[in-house]
Amino acid sequence: MAETRRRRRLIFDLISDYLEDLETLSEELGEVAMAEHPSWDLRSCCIEPLCSVFVAADEVVVTADLPYTDPDKVKVEQVNRNTLEIKAEMKRKISFHEFGVTHRKGEFQFFRCLTHIPVSVDAKKMRTRFKRGILEVHLPRKRGIRIPVE
Numbered sequence: 283m284a285e286t287r288r289r290r291r292l293i294f295d296l297i298s299d300y301l302e303d304l305e306t307l308s309e310e311l312g313e314v315a316m317a318e319h320p321s322w323d324l325r326s327c328c329i330e331p332l333c334s335v336f337v338a339a340d341e342v343v344v345t346a347d348l349p350y351t352d353p354d355k356v357k358v359e360q361v362n363r364n365t366l367e368i369k370a371e372m373k374r375k376i377s378f379h380e381f382g383v384t385h386r387k388g389e390f391q392f393f394r395c396l397t398h399i400p401v402s403v404d405a406k407k408m409r410t411r412f413k414r415g416i417l418e419v420h421l422p423r424k425r426g427i428r429i430p431v432e
Contacts (some may be wrong), residue, residue, distance in 0.1 A: 360405040
């Protein structure tokens with residue numbers, strides 16, 4: 283009868299198994315979320331610029347590298363609550379050959395990127411500055427958001 287009884291597992295074994303499963307799942311989700319995609323689209327002649335997001339205490343600053351761009355041809359829009367879209371038309375076409383890539387053909391005339399904003403911002407008070415091919419977008423953070431407590 284003692285042989286037919288199931289052996290009880292220690293709580294530490296259960297926690298260890300749970301943590302291993304959780305680590306495996308997080309690695310799989312990370313691979314899906316960080317899947318590489320090309321930074322260009324040949325059909326629309328767009329290339330994705332280098333962008334960075336800096337979150338400060340009172341504002342979010344998004345910078346984008348837009349060389350060969352006229353400041354009048356830059357458009358910045360808030361697509362939804364957490365996404366900012368930057369579009370710009372270049373002064374001249376850029377080809378893969380200028381980057382030193384010889385095994386691919388294509389020309390680009392536009393920059394386009396979608397940038398995730400990790401905190402709530404007030405897009406109506408957005409300020410932009412374009413200098414020497416670098417676009418800075420200053421978005422003030424929203425204050426006083428109520429969180430319901432049950």
